[in-house]
Amino acid sequence: MAVSKDKIRNFCIIAHIDHGKSTLADRLLEKTKSVALREMTAKLLDKMDLERERGITIKAHAVKLNYLAEDGEEYILNLIDTPGHVDFNYEVSRSLAACEGAVLIVDASQGVEAQTLANTYLALDHNLEIVPVINKIDLPSAEPDRVAAEVEEVIGLDCMDAPRVSAKTGANIEQVLESIVKNVPAPEANDDLPPRALIFDSVYDSYKGVIVYVRVKEGKIKPGDTMRMMATGAEFTIVETGYMRATLPEPCDELTAGEVGYITASIKTVSDARVGDTVTIAENPASEPLPGYRKVNPMVFCGVYPADGADYENLRDALEKLQLNDAALTYEPETSGALGFGFRCGFLGLLHLEIIQERLEREYDLDLVTTIPSVVYKIHLTDGSMVEIDNPTHYPDPAHIDFCEEPFTDAHIYSPAEYVGAIMDLCQERRGIFKNMDYITPDRVDIHYELPLNEIIYDFFDSLKSRTRGYASFDYEISDYRRSNLVKLDVLLNGDLIDALSFIIHNDKARGKSRKIAEKLKDNIPRQMFEIPIQVAIGGKVIARETVKAMRKDVLAKCYGGDITRKKKLLEKQKEGKKRMRHFGTVEVPQEAFMAVLKLDDND
């Protein structure tokens, strides 16, 4: 069924988190009768439970819709749903690169937020036609006119004719479809050029191997062709091409320029079909790949250990499976004296970390201990060399360090003006450097800070939310590395170094943090048969100390005939309890004590 290319509209939906992206996408599916009503579950496109729960789209999704427009013509609408978090900025940018237009959703009560702007600028960077939509007009607090004016003022988009809709109730959804048809340009497409297709997502399927989602820019791609990944050079014979439908894939004979579809080719892992790479056909290769590919490097690292050492193999299998579907996840085995065998994992950001952790725990039923997240530090040694450290364990002897550098970010916080003081306090505490502040509207501000990445990977977002009663939004990108006075904190129990609790911190914060760690450990380590000194040290110098006093009494005073079985059971239970403890030399530390230190935050 060849459709005229001028009837194709490739678009994505961009929005700040919670502004209703997935709900609108669902409505579009419904209106175009892409899904039978009975098949509708809330937020159809968010396929993972986790996505539904958190209300965040983690993976890009794509779906082909047929729409009979008011002009009587049938249009093909390719909707590409983008991930909704700064951690996945690169994936967002690739999804945008696959489109000609973007539907920008703005919440009729919240107005313009951090990611509204960030995503809009990203879309404009890709020369996309922006179709603004004011959503949630059903809310009692909705002010569509005010928000429309705000969008015009802040972003400079004409919102006169912007559809005002409720994705929840379905009101005015046709207007969105009409606006897409009218405003988003048809793709410029030439079927005769050597094929080039942009990979904007890839998903591992245990039957078909990797399903590669592509936007064909030029040429044609069909089963039997040899596809070549232009960045990695990997080649595969195409087994199937097709279109993504809402419920089932629809195989097709070929994908032609301007179209969005999928390719399968018995590809074993998604790292062979990386987002951003260009697919060409070996028999008629393009000379240049499409612009914009880069390998995504993990920014945040932490140790991931099974709570029960026996689960090590299961953890490895689980990571292997997750990596099939997540090229940004890295892992390599590491050993900790404290935690045993585990993996050093790399993530795009803290959300990515949390998602992986949750998926490991839920989908693979693993009980995990994760160490304090770390960023990548550049340590310049006195001999002139430089090492990159993502694990405090590898921190060199301070005597050999000339200077250290840590990654900084450019961060924007958008908030009602009344919280400026609270936000600036927070950023100041986090070693932020104030750049400037703009009033977007008389009562909304954009506060621009430079913040060290290691200060925001942990609990910054939660603190921001709690200090602004949830009203502030936040967006950042890595800017550069800067010289910094860093030190490594070590925790010693009974004189033994606990490697899993070591971390790198700015010198100014070392003392305060050390005291908190020592106190937390003291409160969470049960008394044992002898006194346990807790020390927190920099190099050899102890800067905080506490003591867990010796236990005084643990005795079953009576043990006669009938008590022997009971005593035996008690002993077994006590032995079991011992096994669940982490052993450090002679000290036993319950998992909870670990977690308490690892989860130490601003409120402690």
Add this chain to the structure above:
Amino acid sequence: MIMTNSQKPIGLYLHIPFCKGKCPYCDFYSVAPQKGVTDSYVAALCKKIDEENRVYDTVYFGGGTPSLLGADNVALILSHIRRTPDCEVTLECNPSDTGGINSVFDFEKAAKGGVNRISLGLQSADNSERKSLGRRGGCDDVKRAIARAKAAGIENVSLDLMLGIPNQTKESLLNSVEFCKNSGATHVSAYILKIEEGTFFHKKRESLALPDDDETSELYLAAVNALEEAGFIQYEISNFAKSGFESRHNLKYWHCEEYLGIGAAAHSFADGKRFYYERNIDGFINGKPPVDDGEGGDEEEYIMLALRLSEGLIFKNFENRYGKKVPDCILKKADFLQKHNLVAVDGKRIALTKQGFLLSNAVICELLANYG
């Protein structure tokens, strides 16, 4: 007489589950005595003893309140029990029932029947502390009971003391020890009060002025020292005796030797098996068989029990019994614990120190951590 494998004498425990009142800290099985029930119960005990047809070298009437049976019943039961000539026969006695001014308990008859040791629940020489424990009678009753027993020829007298009673002070505890010293007792059991679930104390534990762990530990160590000064040598975590007056029956438990328990809620370790009768008087009277409680007497159990004793785990005894040496993993742990003064090790034994006794659960667990 039929010769059975039961000819080697073992211990016999008889549970007498009757009490006039329930002490608020006690979780032993007991009910209020009723004439008909008591008689049927005694008859059931005798019948069971006859069926077992074994020889015993220790007999222990525990409860409950065995003295409630009266000396006639005690003598009747003993007449069914085949005993070695030197058999130790202990009767737990309530001080007010046996030492009260109007008490009619006949120690002569009991002694004639075979009783040669009594155990009295003193708990405290401070009458207000006794009251808070719900004990009937006072110190005078204890004194009279001892005097009457001795007059009947029962020289071996044990007193129970309790540590960690609400409002107890070191001073009042030392007074109680002093009482034991002057009472003519040969044996003292000093237990740290444990608040057991299902007891009245457990229900109102929040409002009890209980000493904390640190204070209780101080009380324990003070009691151990004072008792030893008074000539009661510690031979188990909670037990002290004048030389030669250690409870032979109770030592069977800690030496992992066999004993038969008869009566509701009585536990047995016989012919390698552990089993017990349910906490059900009617069930016992009606001949309901005991409940299986698995194998007994393995190495771990032996070690766990031996370590409760001051003599500790004697390597030679272990080797004789199990035909192998005490595992290295235990010796290694013992060396480590010795550094913290929790055990003492020499070439012959591992024994817990007094500090070690206070932490005995943790210490024994640590010693056995890598075993089995």
